Amino acid sequence: MPLMNTKAMFDQAYKHGYAIGAFNVNNMEIIQGIVEAATEEKAPLILQVSKGARNYANPVYLQKMVEAAEKVSGLPIALHLDHGDSFELCKSCIDGGFTSVMIDGSALSYEDNVALTKKVVEYAHDTTNHPYITVEGELGTLAGIEDEVSHAVGSYTRPEEVIDFVTKTGVDSLAIAIGTSHGAYKFKPEQCTRDENGVLVPPPLRFDILEAVSEKLPGFPIVLHGSSSVPQEFVQIINANGGKMPDAVGIPEAQLRKAATMSVCKINIDSDLRLGCTAGIRKHFAEHPEHFDPRQYLGDARANIKKVVKHKLTEVLGCAGKADEIIAKYNEMNK
Ligand SMILES: [Zn+2]
16 A cells, blocks of 8 residues: 555544554654554554654655555555645655645744645645645644744644634644643643652643634544653653753643544654653663664664554554554545
8 A cells, every 4th residue: 555645544533533643753763663563553653754854864765764664564654744834845745755744834924824824735635746645734833842843932722713724725634732842841840730759740731722623623633743741761761871851741641642532633742752762772871881783772762662652552542453444444535
C-alpha cells in the first residue's frame, strides 16, 4: 500500500473514539523505534517532519526512510509536514510525495491565516498532478518552543471562529489551542501545583473549549499539538546521569486519553521521544564509558523510543489494533 493521506485514519478515529499518534521523525533510529512499536501493536501511524527536521536530515533521506518503514511494516502510514509556514514549503512537500501537510498561519492575523490556508488547501486538493493531500490548519497559538516555532505566551482557540475558518479554507482537520504547549518545559513552576513527590502538576486542559469547538463542528477531526507527557522516569534517568532538566513537565496522559475519546483524532508527540532517546544514551555512557560504537548507544535510544510509543499506542491514543480497519476504510474510499 502507498503512503496514505489522513482521511481514512480520521474517519475511523472519530467514529470509534481513538486518536492517531503523530510522531516527529529526525533520523533512522527514531523512525525504526516508532515503527517497531506500531508493528507489534498493529497501529496506524502519522510520521511527521518539521521544517527543522528537513534542514537537519535533508527531506529526501527522511522521505525515503518513511517509505521504507511502510514497505517493511505494511502499516497504514501518512507522511505529514509539521508546522509548514509558507505556501512554497507546503507545495514542495506535496510535489515531493508527502501525503498530508500542516499550514500554520496561527501567528498571522485571522484574515491572513484564512487566505494562506485556503491557498494551500486549493493546491493540496487539486488532484490534477498529485493525489488528494489532506491539510491541517491552526487557530489559536500554543506557548512553548518547537524547532522554529516559538511563542512566549499562547492564546486559546476562539470557538466562535471555527465554523467560518473551516468553511472558508476547506481544511481537513484543525489544530486548536486548549492549554497544551510545545517542548519539555510546558509550564513554569508558578503555573503549577506540586504532588506529594514534589513533581509539578500542570493546570488542566480546557475541555470546555474542546467541547464548544466540537459542538460547532460535528464529525470534524481536531488535532492537539504539544502533547508530550514528559515521563518523569526519563527525566530522572537523564538527571541521574549527568543531565540537567529541572522541572520539566508535560500533559498528564489521562487528559490526553480523554481528548482522544472525544473529537481529537491526531495527537502530536515529539518531546517524549527526545527524552527517551536522551535517557537511553546518557544511561548507556554512564554504564559503559568505554563504548564508542554508535550502534550500542543508539540501539538503547531506539529501544526507549519503542517503549514510549508502545505505551502511547495502547494506553493513551487507543489506536492499537486499528491498522486493519483503517486499511479497509482506505480501500473502500479509493475503490
Ligand atoms: Zn506543533
